[in-house]
Amino acid sequence: MRIFDPHIHMTSRTTDDYEAMHAAGVRALVEPAFWLGQPRTSPASFFDYFDSLLGWEPFRAAQYGIAHHCTIALNPKEANDPRCAPVLDELPRYLVKDQVVAVGEIGYDSMTPAEDTALAAQLQLAADHELPALVHTPHRDKLAGLRRTLDVVRESALPPGRVLVDHLNETTVKEAKDSGCWLGFSVYPDTKMDEERMVAILRAHGPEQVLVNSAADWGRSDPLKTRRVGELMLAEGFTEDEVDRVLWRNPVAFYGLSGRLNLALAATEATHEGNSILRGGA
Amino acid sequence: MTRPHTAWDTPAADTEGTTPARTSPAALHDHLRAHLDGAARAWLDQALDEAAAHPGIRGPISVWELRLAEAGRRCGPEHADAARVLILHTARAGTDAVTRVYYQGTAAERRSVLHALPHLVDGPGALPLVEDALRTNDTSVVAAAVGPYAARHLSPHLWRHAVLKCLFTGVPVAEVADLERRAHADAELARMLADYAAERTAAGRPVPEDLYRVLTLCDPTATPPARTAEHGTRGTDGKES
Numbered sequence: 001m002r003i004f005d006p007h008i009h010m011t012s013r014t015t016d017d018y019e020a021m022h023a024a025g026v027r028a029l030v031e032p033a034f035w036l037g038q039p040r041t042s043p044a045s046f047f048d049y050f051d052s053l054l055g056w057e058p059f060r061a062a063q064y065g066i067a068h069h070c071t072i073a074l075n076p077k078e079a080n081d082p083r084c085a086p087v088l089d090e091l092p093r094y095l096v097k098d099q100v101v102a103v104g105e106i107g108y109d110s111m112t113p114a115e116d117t118a119l120a121a122q123l124q125l126a127a128d129h130e131l132p133a134l135v136h137t138p139h140r141d142k143l144a145g146l147r148r149t150l151d152v153v154r155e156s157a158l159p160p161g162r163v164l165v166d167h168l169n170e171t172t173v174k175e176a177k178d179s180g181c182w183l184g185f186s187v188y189p190d191t192k193m194d195e196e197r198m199v200a201i202l203r204a205h206g207p208e209q210v211l212v213n214s215a216a217d218w219g220r221s222d223p224l225k226t227r228r229v230g231e232l233m234l235a236e237g238f239t240e241d242e243v244d245r246v247l248w249r250n251p252v253a254f255y256g257l258s259g260r261l262n263l264a265l266a267a268t269e270a271t272h273e274g275n276s277i278l279r280g281g282a
Numbered sequence: 283m284t285r286p287h288t289a290w291d292t293p294a295a296d297t298e299g300t301t302p303a304r305t306s307p308a309a310l311h312d313h314l315r316a317h318l319d320g321a322a323r324a325w326l327d328q329a330l331d332e333a334a335a336h337p338g339i340r341g342p343i344s345v346w347e348l349r350l351a352e353a354g355r356r357c358g359p360e361h362a363d364a365a366r367v368l369i370l371h372t373a374r375a376g377t378d379a380v381t382r383v384y385y386q387g388t389a390a391e392r393r394s395v396l397h398a399l400p401h402l403v404d405g406p407g408a409l410p411l412v413e414d415a416l417r418t419n420d421t422s423v424v425a426a427a428v429g430p431y432a433a434r435h436l437s438p439h440l441w442r443h444a445v446l447k448c449l450f451t452g453v454p455v456a457e458v459a460d461l462e463r464r465a466h467a468d469a470e471l472a473r474m475l476a477d478y479a480a481e482r483t484a485a486g487r488p489v490p491e492d493l494y495r496v497l498t499l500c501d502p503t504a505t506p507p508a509r510t511a512e513h514g515t516r517g518t519d520g521k522e523s
Binding site (some may be wrong): 051054056058090092093096260262264 | 352386390418425
């Protein structure tokens with residue numbers, strides 16, 4: 001089973017996790033920029049975080065044979081802090097980088113005017129940089145949040161086919177699917193979705209444009225939930241092709257819209273990456 | 283910044299090698315012309331024309347810096363280092379420009395800046411970038427940092443620590459430019475290597491094979507530390523924490 005985790009915060013995870021993920025079949029992942037447990041108070045700490053998503057974290061992932069890409073954005077929660085809002089002005093220089101495959105996570109947290117501004121501005125940035133967008137839907141007041149999100153997407157320059165709305169559940173899947181957006185589901189030990197409900201949603205709504213992620217981070221979460229969903233799909237009668245579609249081909253298709261996905265990485269020796277050109281580079 | 287020119291601060295004799303740092307820009311260009319496909323070659327030609335025509339900053343970011351960022355997806359990761367070095371060279375990037383590009387760059391872009399330094403910066407003004415790279419834990423960045431520019435300008439103390447870091451993290455010492463000249467008769471480096479070998483041996487761990495190679499360069503007459511039965515090519519796991 002080959003697995004592409006389309007949403008996981010590896011910055012918060014250990015090398016044991018990378019090892020277990022590789023053993024479970026994870027060969028690629030996308031790490032979206034998001035908030036941390038501790039709020040940031042200045043743009044500089046965002047820039048160090050973004051640089052880490054473009055430097056250290058891909059190096060760590062490569063040591064375990066996993067291709068690492070990221071999405072870059074000012075997240076909605078911290079968009080409410082005027083000390084952090086200037087991050088928006090610096091995003092263009094990050095959005096041109098090779099490993100950036102979407103703008104994200106953007107969206108709503110508390111649905112404030114500052115979040116409206118940040119969401120609209122960053123959907124425009126995605127259109128300007130020919131990138132798709134990863135849109136987080138809020139935990140509180142979720143259905144209203146989804147509707148407001150879809151309204152802003154419709155008013156933006158970005159077609160719904162280039163937008164992934166994430167953290168969906170039974171109450172939001174239908175409207176999200178009708179919008180034409182890609183559909184993301186986060187499978188958690190306690191909150192969001194679980195494996196059984198995920199498989200039921202796949203049965204009811206089909207695997208088209210569905211992405212399943214672990215969204216593992218610094219909270220209670222499990223980086224192997226993608227694998228668990230694949231196993232349960234097989235046990236419940238889905239075919240291996242359908243599992244591959246949900247856990248590999250759909251995320252490849254969505255993030256491939258960026259034109260920047262590079263899945264060539266196998267288990268190459270990390271220490272030899274610095275001297276590629278005339279040594280087997282051709 | 284200014285640093286005193288001392289014995290180590292001399293041009294390196296070694297100009298041949300395997301990295302973009304040790305290959306002339308003209309040879310890099312020939313190599314890319316021979317290996318890039320049509321679309322990538324056309325993209326590179328245009329990127330170099332732009333860099334030659336508009337080397338300075340226009341607006342918030344110069345065109346050649348945008349080209350630098352996208353070189354990986356345009357030329358393929360295996361050709362990105364060479365393409366980026368060529369763009370930097372064509373844009374005639376000086377110390378200020380390479381410093382900005384380095385600090386705003388991904389790991390791949392930082393590597394290309396380090397490779398480009400010997401082609402672009404004559405004096406020691408870009409040494410802070412090398413020192414920054416030697417503080418990282420990304421071995422591909424460390425390997426790029428110990429090229430000809432470091433060989434010319436890095437102080438003896440920092441250069442010795444760079445060699446030791448290579449042994450510690452598994453970067454082959456073949457990456458260290460001008461190793462023979464700088465290691466020659468370096469009694470302090472020989473002492474550090476012997477101590478490191480003793481530490482590994484005391485812990486029951488293999489001594490990197492490269493250590494003996496460097497030790498021989500420091501002092502051809504030295505009695506090498508007793509070798510354990512097992513030999514490794516690297517330290518434990520490259521972990522420096």
